[in-house]
Amino acid sequence: MFIYEALRKELRSKKYRMTAQREIILKIFAESDEKHLGAEDVYRKLIEKRYRISKATVYRTVELLSKLGFLRKLEFGEGIYRYELAAQNKDTLHQHIICKNCGNIAEIDEKLVNELVKNVASKTGYIIDYHDIKFYGLCPKCQTENSSIPTNNT
Ligand SMILES: [Zn+2]
Ligand SMILES: [Zn+2]
Missing domain, CATH: 1.10.10.10 (Winged helix-like DNA-binding domain superfamily/Winged helix DNA-binding domain)
Structure with a gap:
């Protein structure tokens, strides 16, 4: 290989x-x-x-x-x-979003990230050669588990 x-x-x-x-x-x-x-x-x-x-x-x-x-x-x-x-190509680095509850790590499409980086570059005038972006939150699975708290309506 x-x-x-x-x-x-x-x-x-x-x-x-x-x-x-x-x-x-x-x-x-x-x-x-x-x-x-x-x-x-x-x-x-x-x-x-x-x-x-x-x-x-x-x-x-x-x-x-x-x-x-x-x-x-x-x-x-x-x-x-x-x-x-x-990744073979350093320009197409995906970034990550992490669930604070279960620790699940999802990947964010590099197109979305590149869009953001391009915006930041044009707004700040910087030539960006490195970025490391992370998002933290509650994943969809944990959201449904958290909202499924039993109610009294039977
Ligand atoms: Zn989770
Ligand atoms: Zn990854």
């Missing part, structure tokens, strides 16, 4: 070795249904798949993969970092 070939090349150019562990951890991200994984999640998934990799190695590896640009490092005010597979 292309991504592993790219990782191998990138590691070699930075004088790192392509280890089985590095490839497996990248594979966890590529194959996971959940997209935004903390190091603990990665570790848990490795255990489920019966891989023997120490927790310290998992932490070091996700950090290295994010430094090399294969993973995007995310922080949602939970006191942990999460990671996701990095």
Whole structure:
């Protein structure tokens, strides 16, 4: 698969070795249904798949993969970092909206975000080369659960 070939090349150019562990951890991200994984999640998934990799190695590896640009490092005010597979094109970064109740993370289409960034650039006169926008609130599921408080009308 292309991504592993790219990782191998990138590691070699930075004088790192392509280890089985590095490839497996990248594979966890590529194959996971959940997209935004903390190091603990990665570790848990490795255990489920019966891989023997120490927790310290998992932490070091996700950090290295994010430094090399294969993973995007995310922080949602939970006191942990999460990671996701990095986009090929940095101009089309999606952003995130996080439920304060259940912790669900949804992605915001990059078109919406680009529109906002363009507006901010024209209003401020800045050339924007980086942005990191997060939205917090209550997801639709939690809204219906919160509103389904039993009433006395039977
Ligand atoms: Zn929720
Ligand atoms: Zn995402």
